[in-house]
Amino acid sequence: MHSARLKQHTGNILFALAVTTALPLAPAHAYLDAGSISMALQVTVGAIASGLMIGKLYLHRIMSFLGLRKAASDEAKKD
Amino acid sequence: MMFDPGSFRDPSGRVLMRDSRVLRAVFEHGRAAFEAADSAGVLRRAIDKGLLLDMQPVDPAVVAGIVPTPVHVIEHPRLDFVSYPYEWTFSALKAAALHHLDFQLDLLEQGFTLSDATAYNVQFNGPRPVFIDHLSVIPYEEGSLWTGQRQFGMQFLNPLVLWAKRGIAPNAWFRGSLEGIAPEDLEPLLRTRDKLSFTVMAHIVAQARLQRAVVKAGFENKPKAAAKLSKTAFKAILVGLKDYIAGLNLPETKSVWSDYAVHNSYDDTRRSAKHEFVAKLVREEAPGLFFDVGCNSGDFSATALDAGAGAVVGFDFDFGALERAFARFTKSGQKMLPLWLDAANPSPAQGWASAERKSFGERAKGDSMVALALIHHIAISRNVPLDQAVDWLMAMAPTGIIEFPNKDDVMVRELLSNRPDIFPDYTEEAFVAHVSARGRIVEQTRLGDSTRLLVRYDSRT
Incomplete structure (x- = not known):
């Protein structure tokens, strides 16, 4: 449980650093309406989100295999 | 016949009222998307799952004469009460956000998506959210971007983050800024x-910084052509938001589901007599829509529902009490929706043409109401003349019960303890006279030797 949290936090911090350091160097998009700005980032956000989702899935499988977390089917039953 | 003044943004169709029927006209612009969703069974399945408000096709002749001429007309069941996100509790906003994401994910599985992400398209049946805009459902095109991302952030994610992370209720801000809270306005308020979290970085911090960078860089260049977002990446964004929002909680109410102590100035006998007085009103009037003004955590709403009220909408100023009420009725599954209301400053009519979002007064038309332990807060704490307070309360429903605590009451004494008594007209006799001037007093009761008088009125002629 702790290692999962630690990993998640490490990932989040790395991403935070990446975004904040990359942004000032990013090419100016000049005029964009506010909606386009969110969409300009969407592909990057989507790629990272996919990575995180796969990561979570694998982490979950590993934790289940090691008996550190309930299997997915048990979690689903709770819902 | 009039179009709903809040339904004008989407050229695909408009909502209109005819007698008391809620109709939606689908125009040529929205024909293809609506017919695709309808014929694929997507809308019906969403209705059956409780995600989407029910609909029935009706003959377009019922709206003959409207311009443009509709290609389809559908009818929806009337909602008990239309509420706005700036009146919702934290848990209601969270439930609405998760509902939106669930619906979006469900649609994506079937090759459809939502054209926007406005929180005003979610309404409540009791504490249960339901999506109400059938024309927002459009076919999904592989690679298309999520057009509603910024709107979702401004109207769902950002207010929730402000509430959960900083303990600041966003309602007053949201009410003044109907489109929600912009990431560039929220970001400076967040601590490191x-x-x-990836969600906050990606959906708030990065958005805000890019916005600032863009403004700083000037407006000369055209934006780049939009890239493609794969369906997998789109789903990952939605699932990520769902997981993050599901984990958000109010800082001070982690145990909202647990039992809580009820603090009030009554003993049990008086309380049960008061509950019986409310139950009797409900049994005799059988109200479809019942208002509980000053509902606290919903004790008397529960009594009204148990006695047969169709649906209860409760109002209170205290977010803690509203949270407890929302949790309680989510658990019980009863139709009670607790909403935030400052009685001395109810929601105004606002938005485009000052009509897009209706005022509290326009919407607050119930069959029956109770205002228990409330009127002294309006008349004394807020200096509202007693006759006006009675007017305001009795305008909400033709039948109801108002409780009047006199100046000997411990709570009223408390209100007057640190200020001069400038309320010579705050008397039981004056209160009874004000009610009598506006309706018939059906019954009144004093609970034991209580300093509180319960008056049941009927203002129908």
């Missing part, structure tokens, strides 16, 4: 530790 609030930002240590």
Whole structure:
């Protein structure tokens, strides 16, 4: 449980650093309406989100295999 | 016949009222998307799952004469009460956000998506959210971007983050800014530790910084052509938001589901007599829509529902009490929706043409109401003349019960303890006279030797 949290936090911090350091160097998009700005980032956000989702899935499988977390089917039953 | 003044943004169709029927006209612009969703069974399945408000096709002749001429007309069941996100509790906003994401994910599985992400398209049946805009459902095109991302952030994610991370209720801000809270306005309020999450970084911090960078860089260049977002990446964004929002909680109410102590100035006998007085009103009037003004955590709403009220909408100023009420009725499954209301400053009519979002007064038309332990807060704490307070309360429903605590009451004494008594007209006799001037007093009761008088009125002629 702790290692999962630690990993998640490490990932989040790395991403935070990446975004904040990359942004000032990013090419100016000049005029964009506010909606386009969110969409300009969407592909990057989507790629990272996919990575995180796969990561979570694998982490979950590993934790289940090691008996550190309930299997997915048990979690689903709770819902 | 009039179009609903809040339904004008989407050229695909408009909502209109005819007698008391809620109709939606689908115009040529929205024909293809609506017919695709309808014929694929997507809308019906969403209705059956409780995600989407029910609909029935009706003959377009019922709206003959409207311009443009509709290609389809559908009818929806009337909602008990239309509420706005700036009146919702934290848990209601969270439930609405998760509902939107669930619906979006469900649609994506079937090759459809939502054209926007406005919180005003979610309404409540009791504490249960339901999506109400059938024309927002459009076919999904592989690679298309999520057009509603910024709107979702401004109207769902950002207010929730402000509430959960900083303990600040966003309602007053949201009410003044109907489109919600922009990431560039929220970001400076967040601490470093609030930002240590992919969701906050990606959906708030990065958005805000890019916005600032863009403004700083000037407006000369055209934006780049939009890239493609794969369906997998789109789903990952939605699932990520769902997981993050599901984990958000109010800082001070982690145990909202647990039992809580009820603090009030009554003993049990008086309380049960008061509950019986409310139950009797409900049994005799059988109200479809019942208002509980000053509902607290919903004790008397529960009594009204148990006695047969169709649906209860409760109002209170205290977010803690509203949270407890929302949790309680989510658990019981009863139709009670607790909403935030400052009685001395109810929601105004606002938005485009000052009509897009209706005022509290326009919407607050119930069959029956109770205002228990409330009127002294309006008349004394807020200096509203007693006759006006009675007017305001009795305008909400033709039948109801108002409780009047006199100046000997411990709570009233408390209100007057630190201020001069400038309320010579705050008397039981004056109160009874004000009610009598506006309706018939059906019954009144004093509970034991109580300093509180319960008056049941009927203002129908």
